Amino acid sequence: MAKVSFKTDICKGCGLCVDACPKKIIALAKDKLNAKGHSPAIITDQDKCIGCAFCATMCPDCVITVEK
Amino acid sequence: MVVFEKPKALTDAPLHYCPGCTHGIIHRLVAEAIDELGVEGKTVGVAPVGCAVMAYDYFACDMVEAAHGRAPAVATGLKRAMPENIIFTYQGDGDLASIGMAETVHAATRNENITIIFVNNAIYGMTGGQMAPTSLPGQVTQTSPYGRDTAVQGFPIKVSEMLSALDGPEYIERVAVNNVKNVKNAKKAILKAFKNQVEGKGFSLIEVVSSCPTNWGMTPSKALEWVEEKMIPYYPLGVYKDKSAEKKED
Numbered sequence: 001m002a003k004v005s006f007k008t009d010i011c012k013g014c015g016l017c018v019d020a021c022p023k024k025i026i027a028l029a030k031d032k033l034n035a036k037g038h039s040p041a042i043i044t045d046q047d048k049c050i051g052c053a054f055c056a057t058m059c060p061d062c063v064i065t066v067e068k
Numbered sequence: 069m070v071v072f073e074k075p076k077a078l079t080d081a082p083l084h085y086c087p088g089c090t091h092g093i094i095h096r097l098v099a100e101a102i103d104e105l106g107v108e109g110k111t112v113g114v115a116p117v118g119c120a121v122m123a124y125d126y127f128a129c130d131m132v133e134a135a136h137g138r139a140p141a142v143a144t145g146l147k148r149a150m151p152e153n154i155i156f157t158y159q160g161d162g163d164l165a166s167i168g169m170a171e172t173v174h175a176a177t178r179n180e181n182i183t184i185i186f187v188n189n190a191i192y193g194m195t196g197g198q199m200a201p202t203s204l205p206g207q208v209t210q211t212s213p214y215g216r217d218t219a220v221q222g223f224p225i226k227v228s229e230m231l232s233a234l235d236g237p238e239y240i241e242r243v244a245v246n247n248v249k250n251v252k253n254a255k256k257a258i259l260k261a262f263k264n265q266v267e268g269k270g271f272s273l274i275e276v277v278s279s280c281p282t283n284w285g286m287t288p289s290k291a292l293e294w295v296e297e298k299m300i301p302y303y304p305l306g307v308y309k310d311k312s313a314e315k316k317e318d
Contacts, residue, residue, distance in 0.1 A: 014288040015287075015289060016288055019289050020247075038087065057251050058248060058251065059093075060091065060096075062075075062078065062096060064072065065073045066070070067071060068071045
């Protein structure tokens with residue numbers, strides 16, 4: 001099963017992964033801030049992930065690791 | 069099984085770039101190419117002046133900081149002194165297409181065996197959004213508040229088209245990083261540019277059309293849409309010169 005993990009402490013909340021996800025299961029956390037003051041990207045429904053790594057391909061900060 | 073993780077040729081230092089800046093994607097593609105060719109131990113990068121001025125903190129290989137625009141001249145010296153090493157430069161449009169134009173053209177025409185990654189985002193990013201040689205006609209910047217007027221400020225410089233008119237360079241391609249498909253194509257192009265150097269073929273330059281959300285005054289996703297709608301029609305993607313492929317056809 002596919003699994004994505006986010007290093008939320010270095011995420012800048014740019015949202016490019018949110019746009020890239022074909023399953024629309026990534027969102028910016030509305031109720032959380034990281035140490036840099038950004039709302040980090042989080043996965044909303046891990047089970048729906050297909051492991052395409054589109055999110056990680058578009059992430060400028062290497063926040064995302066994808067396993068399958 | 070890990071499908072995607074940070075390449076080893078990048079250090080753990082957090083990038084200083086603005087949120088949504090595509091410099092991070094291009095850094096990663098360069099690092100992936102270095103990893104795939106297994107040349108990290110003998111690669112020397114040349115950092116520019118511009119937003120990527122601190123690239124030496126991010127690449128795990130040896131790095132040299134060049135004076136503004138002079139990266140191709142520094143790379144020429146490094147390559148001639150150490151022909152076994154892999155030398156690349158990483159430059160923006162203000163660096164390569166403005167103050168460093170002479171160094172770029174002459175390194176190209178000499179067919180120096182180096183790899184140049186040229187990031188074109190149509191603006192000066194680090195200094196606060198002034199008009200660059202590559203700013204589009206009509207583009208509003210700090211120094212062209214009514215839009216770039218071609219009657220006064222001239223036309224943008226199309227670096228790939230211009231350099232491909234020379235007989236010297238081995239490989240010139242323009243790619244973009246505005247969507248997944250284009251990032252994958254950009255990765256292939258950058259890998260080929262490094263491979264050409266390993267095989268001793270000569271000068272390879274990859275122009276990467278990228279974005280500057282902060283100075284364009286857009287959100288990161290709007291900026292990527294602007295790349296698709298405005299930048300790519302003016303700067304068409306594709307291979308502009310590939311001497312090895314031309315030779316095969318003959």
